[in-house]
Amino acid sequence: MIYTITFNPSLDYVIQVDHFKPGIINKTKFEEILPGGKGINVSIVLSNLGHESTALGFMAGFTGKEIEHKLESYGAKTDFIHVKKGLSRINVKMKSDEETEINGMGPDIQPEDIQELFNQLDTLTEKDVLVISGSIPSTLPDTMYEQIIERVQEKKIKVVVDATNNLLLKVLKYKPFLIKPNNHELGEIFNVELNTRDEVIPYAKKLQEMGAQNVLISMAGQGAVLVSDNNEVIQSKAPKGIVVNSVGAGDSMVAGFLAGYLETGNYEKAFINGLCCGSASAFQVGLATKEDVENVKKTLSEN
Numbered sequence: 001m002i003y004t005i006t007f008n009p010s011l012d013y014v015i016q017v018d019h020f021k022p023g024i025i026n027k028t029k030f031e032e033i034l035p036g037g038k039g040i041n042v043s044i045v046l047s048n049l050g051h052e053s054t055a056l057g058f059m060a061g062f063t064g065k066e067i068e069h070k071l072e073s074y075g076a077k078t079d080f081i082h083v084k085k086g087l088s089r090i091n092v093k094m095k096s097d098e099e100t101e102i103n104g105m106g107p108d109i110q111p112e113d114i115q116e117l118f119n120q121l122d123t124l125t126e127k128d129v130l131v132i133s134g135s136i137p138s139t140l141p142d143t144m145y146e147q148i149i150e151r152v153q154e155k156k157i158k159v160v161v162d163a164t165n166n167l168l169l170k171v172l173k174y175k176p177f178l179i180k181p182n183n184h185e186l187g188e189i190f191n192v193e194l195n196t197r198d199e200v201i202p203y204a205k206k207l208q209e210m211g212a213q214n215v216l217i218s219m220a221g222q223g224a225v226l227v228s229d230n231n232e233v234i235q236s237k238a239p240k241g242i243v244v245n246s247v248g249a250g251d252s253m254v255a256g257f258l259a260g261y262l263e264t265g266n267y268e269k270a271f272i273n274g275l276c277c278g279s280a281s282a283f284q285v286g287l288a289t290k291e292d293v294e295n296v297k298k299t300l301s302e303n
């Protein structure tokens, strides 16, 4: 079973506002409410690609119930911990002349809720895969990622991490199977600006030297680079298309890579699946289906 953990799930309120101006009343031209949060997005895309997963994490209030309900409608399994205080957040994703995001705070998670998550993790076995992604709400200790990986370390399960900066750096010593920072996050870690795929490669290799088995760097419209554990460097430009909503493109890439790897055991196929999955999600409001990914793959070979 693939387990995803989303510490701070959300309802993503995706709106289109023509020429947004601060300080006045703006009206929406389009609106949609989607279940969100990085692990949840991974679970949705895995379902769309025909892979079972169970989404774990913390939920609260009526927003939490709606996230769970929406997620289950995609066929993903859920086993969320229901937190007593506060509400699961609503994150605003506004498309206008520029893309603007306002992400909420999330509920008040107590030590007993964390213990419940640990108890769930104790039931995982060697055959399972664990995807941990997204930010940590302020009520959780910033050692959360490390604590989780340390807890499952002896089970030798494949762990995938999609997190930024210190959260990511601190887990490298546990040798995660896959990490997926984007080029800006990679640049921040080493205090450099990385704009091209060639510039990214040496820094991706540094993260590998620091412990990650496979390092996948997403680069939005510039494509992606993979430095794999068999010393291969695989890179590609992005498939061409019109971007409608890039929220969740990175999560779709993680799901696509994982699905491709589990199906074939081949890094190049996993990479292309991830790349096309990311783009297929960016080219629509919601997240990619299997058919969308296959269609994007055809355009990649035509480019």
Ligand SMILES: Nc1ncnc2c1ncn2[C@@H]1O[C@H](COP(=O)(O)OP(=O)(O)OP(=O)(O)O)[C@@H](O)[C@H]1O
Pocket (backbone or CB within 6 Å): 181, 182, 183, 217, 218, 219, 220, 221, 222, 223, 224, 238, 239, 240, 241, 243, 246, 247, 248, 249, 250, 251, 252, 253, 274, 275, 276, 277, 278, 279, 280, 282
């Ligand atoms: N403008 C685009 N054109 C084509 N493909 C795109 C575009 N934006 C994203 N993608 C696809 O999605 C993948 C992941 O995108 P990106 O690098 O933006 O991830 P991210 O920063 O983790 O995104 P997010 O946090 O919004 O999920 C890219 O490698 C690419 O394959």
Ligand SMILES: O=P(O)(O)OC[C@@]1(O)O[C@H](CO)[C@@H](O)[C@@H]1O
Pocket (backbone or CB within 6 Å): 008, 010, 012, 035, 036, 037, 038, 041, 091, 103, 133, 134, 135, 136, 247, 248, 249, 250, 251
């Ligand atoms: O606060 P985090 O966890 O970093 O990001 C949360 C979030 O922006 O990430 C997803 C897209 O990747 C959205 O569905 C969600 O709203």
